[in-house]
Amino acid sequence: MDALAELVESLPAGVVVTDGDRIEKYRWDRSQDPHAGTPLAVVRAEDAGQVQTAVRWAARHDLPVVPRGAGTGLSGGASAVDGGLVLTLERMTAIEVDPVCQVAVVEPGALNKDVKAAAAKHGLWYPPDPSSYEICSIGGNVATNAGGLCCVKYGVTTDYVLGLDVVLADGTLVTLGGTRIKDVAGLSLLKLFVGSEGTLGVVTRAIMRLVPAQVVGATLVAALPTMTAAAEAVVAIRRSLRPSMLELMDQPSIRAVEAHRPMGLDTSAGALLVAQSDAPGSACTAEVEAMSAACRAAGAGEVFVTTDADEGELFVQARRMVIPAVEVLGELMLEDVGVPVPRLPELVDAVARIAERHDLLIPVVAHAGDGNTHPLIVVPRGDDAAKLRALAAFEEIMHAAIALDGTITGEHGVGRTKKSALPAQLGEDVMALTRRVKDALDPQGILNPGAVL
Amino acid sequence: MDALAELVESLPAGVVVTDGDRIEKYRWDRSQDPHAGTPLAVVRAEDAGQVQTAVRWAARHDLPVVPRGAGTGLSGGASAVDGGLVLTLERMTAIEVDPVCQVAVVEPGALNKDVKAAAAKHGLWYPPDPSSYEICSIGGNVATNAGGLCCVKYGVTTDYVLGLDVVLADGTLVTLGGTRIKDVAGLSLLKLFVGSEGTLGVVTRAIMRLVPAQVVGATLVAALPTMTAAAEAVVAIRRSLRPSMLELMDQPSIRAVEAHRPMGLDTSAGALLVAQSDAPGSACTAEVEAMSAACRAAGAGEVFVTTDADEGELFVQARRMVIPAVEVLGELMLEDVGVPVPRLPELVDAVARIAERHDLLIPVVAHAGDGNTHPLIVVPRGDDAAKLRALAAFEEIMHAAIALDGTITGEHGVGRTKKSALPAQLGEDVMALTRRVKDALDPQGILNPGAVL
Structure with missing residues (x-):
């Protein structure tokens, strides 16, 4: 029996897809990496056991496995590899909220927005909010340590991961962490898997911390003469305040959005700063006033403030709309x-x-x-x-x-499209250290080969 | 030349201590581990270069190195090993605050309280606050991923680590992370070193995130009939509120404190809950009222609330005094x-x-x-x-x-006194994975041998 037949036989009907046409859409993520390969097969896993079966099979035959969530990645982290497997988690979408423990136990294919919605039913909130939150999966969020708009106050994905089930390169399933909030027993392996972009293991379950829902009280939109002036306002604001959002659009972005869907944005402004405060009660007014003052001090002409949630959301949508507007x-x-x-x-x-x-x-x-x-x-x-x-x-x-002492990627991940620059950022010694960790966890090098390293 | 003479010669005068009497105090941390060994020498490093020299020497001679901060550890993580080095970082205490980047660049021997004080000069705050914050070092905090009283709202040490310089087991110095807030380039090696208790490398510099200072607005003290009732109040409070402190003392603790330093605590109470709110403005009053209501619903008799900061601090001190009081x-x-x-x-x-x-x-x-x-x-x-x-x-x-789905250590670390129970918590597969990571980073096993693993 050839290898592929063995795989098909070891999994339920419909799990292994080998049909060329159906495979096609699993070759790329949103980065449309031109170097994406053609996989031998796509495994559409329904549970952790099937993930183990697929990984064990790949290990036995020394074939690459590219794990995949919703395919919304922007760095080619899920580009298929020629002759390997794409292991898609899109069918594993269960979400269970434990309101007393304040956690969501989530399968990797569940969408970020669905986790938010499930939490909201209990008055709880899952903060991380990539711009793609309506279409991206939690598994992908964990794989890239995804950020978003609320990070400025509420942190990134890793700050909310309390537990992970991970299938390792040899098919072993390990459970790391749990529903307890503080836990320093043993090495921080949990955190090592967050942001590992499918190169160290395949996440089959995540326990995400939830917090009480916060209410955005006010939205501020300030037109600054230049991006430099806007950046000065940002530095001044951060110095004493903790806004729940602090976003910036430059003039070409403003103009693209206004051209795409006119909403009266000031297209003569050099930059638009969109900020929100979820400070409770009267503190919200004080926070927004202090932000206004910082913007004015940095040279803002118009500073618009609204406490109307729908009106505020319009400006956040304008910010989120930059990418589709520029895509035109x-x-x-x-x-x-x-x-x-x-x-x-x-x-x-x-x-x-x-x-x-x-x-x-x-x-x-x-x-x-x-x-x-x-x-x-x-x-x-x-x-x-x-x-x-x-x-x-x-x-x-x-x-x-x-x-500038910066990073090649703040939240999208290195994937394949950014890996050429990684050594320049990390340096030789950190690259060597990375390689040692990778080799220790995936000695055959079958997990997402070509990504990150 | 024998090995020790070679070490003494390779470092400036006074750095290597071999005198038996002076070595004695470096054998133990606060856990007073009875199995602590006697080191060959203590290296009192003044900079990262000396740390490298010491570790390279140890690697060459295949001798154990036990890194050590302020020696306030509670799990024997810094117990000396017979015939090895104790590498103390207590002389590396520099703290530099960058108020614009909002970070403190800190040497590992700097005390937690000094980092807080340095930040405060700029209106900034370093949140993590182990009960020992006045005497514990940042290096030790990073090594154990230390927690504290404010974690309930503000998280633990790892949430504030933006960058680390680490001397690896072969003496290589690597720089991980930096002053940027979001960075997902490469594996999360930074987070792997946090909480690794000196088993993977020696931290020689840490870049810690600071946030705008928060003001505690009110302190609540509630006497509950039983610990069970108090725990119910805690669950109810967390459900909708984010107090900046939520601490519990049981009856024997209350009585020990009251006996040690009488301050009128209710010694008939089954449990005392001490909570604080740093919600801004009028939201603080609302938060404290909601906490009061939750305590009353759980059966609290007396609920005392004060907005006087000094008075509030007295109750926090009562909570912090439990350990010395019980030690009597x-x-x-x-x-x-x-x-x-x-x-x-x-x-x-x-x-x-x-x-x-x-x-x-x-x-x-x-x-x-x-x-x-x-x-x-x-x-x-x-x-x-x-x-x-x-x-x-x-x-x-x-x-x-x-x-109970819990952990053997929430914030002190496994060290040597808790390691017997670690396999029962993590399981065989996670222990094996831990061993693989340890072996990859410290193949000779010279870094803090006997701790954690």
Whole structure:
């Protein structure tokens, strides 16, 4: 019996997909990595046992396994590998909320928004909110240690992971952590798997911490003359306040959104800062007033404040709409570089210079409160020369971030599209250390080969 | 030249201590581990270069290195090993606060309280606050992923570690993370070193995140009839509120404190709950009122609330005084077990049964909001029989926690005194995985051998 037949036989009908047409959509994530391979088969696992079966099979035959959530990754972390398996967790979507323990026990294919909704039924909240929260899965969030808009106050995915079930490279299922909040027994293996992008194991269950729901009390929108001025406002705000959102759009982003769906944004502004406060009661007013003052001190003309939740949400939607709005202008290469917050203006300047040098449009949106920016490199469709210039710009932006004490990826992950720059950020010794950990956990190198390392 | 002479020669005068009397105090941490060995020498490092020199020397001669901070550890994580080095970081105490980046760049020997003080000068705050914060070092805090009283709202040490310099087992110095807030480039090696208790590397510098200072607005003290009732109040409070402190003392603890320093605590109460709110403005009043209501619903007689900061601090001091007060009654064996919050009453019951069975006094204090308890096993001085019973109780309490889905250590670490129970908590497969990571990073096994594993 050949290897593939053995796999098909060892799993229930319908779990292993080998049909070429059906396989096609599992080759790429949203980064549309041109180097994505063609897998031998896709395993659409229904439970942890099937994940173990698939991984054991791959180990036996020394074949690559690419784990996959909702396929919304932006760095090619889920690009298929020629002749290997794609192991999709999309069918494992169970969510169980324990309101007394304040945790959600979640299968990896469950969508972020569904975890939020399940928690909300109990007056609880799962904070991490990638911009793609309506379509991305918790498994993918764990794999990339995903961030989002609320991170500035509430932290990133790893801060909410209390427990993980992980299938290791040899098919062993381990349970790490649990429903207890504090636990320092043994090495922090739990945290090691968060952000490991499928290179160390396959998460089959996650226990996520929930917190009491917070109410956004006010939204502030400030028009600043320049991105530098806006970044100054951000630094000033962070110094004494803890806003629940602190986002930035540059002029090209504002204009793209306004062109895509007119809502009266100030298209003459150099930058738009969108901030929210969920401080309770009267403290909210005080926080927003202090933010307004910081914006004015940084040179803001108009500062608009609303306590109407729906109106506030419109501006947040404007911020979330930047990517689809810019996508209208061409294909996007989505950057994710970050720097220490005070160095934001330098990063923005560097991106502008790179854009000019390569004759490219590169709007910038930012989770500014965390120093995490998304330069959006626009490639006019069908313009192959621009595509090449964009690839060069993509690399240069990562190196500009590194030169500013920054990171090549704040929340999307390294995947395959950013790995060329990883050694420049981490250095030889940390790369060697990374390799040692990888080799210890996956000696055959079958888990997501080609990603990260 | 013999090995020791080679070490002495390779480091500046005064760094290597070999004198028997002076070595003595470096043999133990606060757990007074009776199995602590006698080191060949103590290296009192002044900088990372000297740490590298010492570790390289140890690697060359295949000798154990026990890293050590302030020696306030409670699990024997810094017990000396016969014939090895103790590598103390107590002389590396520099603290540099960058108020714009909102980080403290700290050498490992700096005390927690000094980091707090340095941050406070800039209106900033370093939250983690182990009860020993006045005498414990940041290096030790990182090594154990230390917790404290504010964790219930503000998290533990790992949540504040943005960067680490670590000397690896072969003497290589690696820099992980930095001053950027969000960074997912590469594996989460940074988090792996936090809580590794000196078994994977020696931290020589830490970059700790700071946040704007918060003001405690009100303190609540509630007398509950039983620990079970108090635990119910805790669960109810956590459901909708985020107090900045949520601590519990049982009756023996209350009585010990009152006997030690009378302050009018209700010694007839079954449990005393001490909570604080740092919600801003009027929200503080609302939060405290809701906590009061939850306590009353759980059967509280008296509920005392004060907005006077000094008065509030008195009650927090009463809580912090439990350990010294109970220490008057005998030698202490300090437990650190945790459970999912709703299982607190079961854990408290289990501890009471163990105390009764072994005819021991075991007062319990708890970071109740996190489900983390400190049963304080009292051994009357000079009573060898009681000492044996206490050792048995110590083990049984850990296994009781495991049986309740809990942990043998919430914040003190496994060290040497708790490692016998670690396999029962983690299971064979996770122990094997731990061993693989340890072997990959420290193939000779020279870093803190005998701790954790």
